[in-house]
Amino acid sequence: MKQVEINETVKVGRVHPQTNYHFPMMIGKPVSGWKLVLKRVFDLIVGLIGTVLSLPVVLVFAIFVKLTSKGPAFYKQERVGLMGKSFNVIKLRSMYQDAEARTGAVWAQKNDPRITPIGRFMRKTRIDELPQFWNVLRGDMSLVGPRPERPVLTEKFSQQFPDFPKRLRIIPGITGYAQINGGYDITPDEKCKLDNYYIEHFSVWFDIRMLFGTVKIVFTGDGAR
Incomplete structure (x- = not known):
């Protein structure tokens, strides 16, 4: 793991998206202020550009997924977001259909056998x-x-x-x-510390640096599994 500077139980059941999970332990107040407004404006501008530019790539790989393994090209999965509010994250399917039927929700590992060959490439390049x-x-x-993590793992x-x-004090991110700083080979405890460090120091400039770092990872494949 690279060196970085770092100066509640959830009630889970069969629920639909937009459920608010309750945390007996203190999450803390949600992040607010002008920096958050700038962050949202930046998200909308870059998100719209990203949607348009990535559409051809998404469609091509959706076809690859359908041709190389059984199951849908896309899937939705419930995640826990800002202040415990759930939502459905949308992804291209990178695992075999019903891969978790026996194991349930588990922390992904390096060389995970549940991942398809095309899925491994998609994860490597994000x-x-x-x-x-x-x-x-x-x-x-x-x-x-x-x-954002799944409800059972958040619990x-x-x-x-x-x-x-405390990671739920701010809206979750794509990257x-x-x-x-840790890639996929990172423990939940390390992830927690790094995420809370980000929350305390975030800014639009910080986000821009993280996006450039993500582009570098896409080309190097660092941390993929």
């Missing part, structure tokens, strides 16, 4: 995340922020790490400080 520009335009996500990590729910 192409599977491109449909999330739509989540950005909807306001579910930001370009940069803590990666688990919140029980293990008391500061984990984030933890992904740039």
